[in-house]
Amino acid sequence: MANPTVLSFLQVAAATEEVAPPLRVVQIEGLVILKIIKHCKEFSPALVTGQLLGLDVGSVLEVTNCFPFPIRDEEEEIEADGANYQLEMMRCLREVNVDNNTVGWYQSTLLGSFQTVELIETFMNYQENIKRCVCIIYDPSRSNQGVLALKALKLSDAFMDLYRNNNFSGEKLREKNLSWVDIFEEIPIKVSNSALVSAFMTELEADTPVTQCDYDRLQLSTNPFLERNVEFLIECMDDLSMEQQKFQFYYRNLSRQQAQQQTWLQKRRTENMARKAAGEEPLPEDDPTNPIFKPVPEPSRLDSYLITNQISNYCNQINGVAGQSFSRLYLTKALHEN
């Protein structure tokens, strides 16, 4: 029976959980990759999600199966439906001996604009139930260029601490030494296949030396992709400058308040001197009821951090695609000269 072995694996995982070695590698089955790609591509450009099933073995998280979620509607009754669907699917898959342990979720993205507050919230939700979970991001728009745009992400522990306390003031961030690069941790992906699948694929591989992948890679028109990337980049830049303005506003308010406090204090002091000279009790040097002592709320830095992350992501993509295009252009040039 496959079940007892699965259970013993789980027990092993549970036993090692106390030590909790850090998650090093996500090992994905080829089946899962194909399933994710199929689901994401069929619904592209709509963004879809699904659940990952697998095993947690030491520092390796094995993703052995997955199932898609139906596209969610806003209504509440449908939400309960979604939970039912999830349970039903898990039950059915268990019956055919699929690993019945949630290890995270996958989602599709458009040009890598996945770094959002929603993703962080979903991650925190998962994290509550599962010690180690992972989010796999797939970008269908990039697969047309012959790139397998799969990414495994998790939130860093330091960031999760801060997020739980909902504390994103500059001071706290400085204390933890957390910059925008440290929010997401990318985990290297390994791909594994069962011997049976590997045998089938070797048999079925076509004899032609050129595959679809090569055609896609050598495609010369990357302009639409780059254009959209730059468009998103500009939008993000706008957002970022909005955030910056918020901060400037905050600092201006802060310094104005400090100046006000100073003048008030000075006035109080001269008043107290006068009272002392007159032989009266001095007044206290701070007054909590005065509105100028109310602290100005500091805006959260989370948004600007996330936007910064997105911008750097777009930059990376532009660099990658431009690099590919250079090689293609020189290739075309060489071909023409011959």
Added chain:
Amino acid sequence: MATNEQSVLQFFPSTTSLTAKVHPVVIFNICDCYVRRPDQAERVIGTLLGSVSADGTVDIRNSYAVPHNESSDQVALDIDYHHNMLLSHQKVNPKEVIVGWYSTGFGVRAGSALIHDFYSREVQNPIHMTVDTGFTNGEASIKAFVTVNLSLRDQQLAAQFQEIPLDLRMVEAERVGFDILKTRMVEKVPNDLEGMETSMERLLALIDDIYKYVEDVVEGRVVPDNKIGRFVSDTIASIPKVEPAAFDKLINDTLQDHLLLLYLSSLARTQLSLSEKLNTAAQIL
């Protein structure tokens, strides 16, 4: 001739123009289910989902295993399970309907007719796909069948499984890359530049091959093949004729565009690190 048409033994439908196309995820799923089958089970069977296009091509895009029990002359299929799973799948993608069923093993077996009967009630003219996970003939044989009924007058006598062509060219798998799918373990998913490199290398090797072939033909070492010659000339003719000046301009313009973008993105990055520094400086104040 005494026999009138009614009493002739006949196949219905007499000919089929069906062809099937299979998505790699289906093969992967079947293999996975087979690996995870219960101890005593000899084979796994399951439902195939997909769509039928107007020209009779059946596109098999998804599948799920259905638990079953098999003894010498009867098959018990978990019909509840089948229906639950179907409902769940339809919630995600209502466009995928039942197109047939699969079984592991080589070719059609005794119990197959019974299961096929069941699926015939679910959908008209289901496809039966067999995946030989045992590599009986030393090769991976994947076959698709439909049944044709043998009838005498109105009476149905038997059903015959007839093989139909199955398209195993899996563009989707090629997109991912066979290098990843056919090996037991890949340490790292290639990034875009590495992928480009492999493609370039392959292209170079191909050009070298052709070069060598042409040279051999010219030298008289190899008997020329008109077909290959035509392909080569077609390939060369497919390079568009552009004036060298215009071509240079085209290439240079695109290069400039890309350089500009690179510059822009590095500028943005510099800006980011600068603003981070300024922010921390502001915090210290």
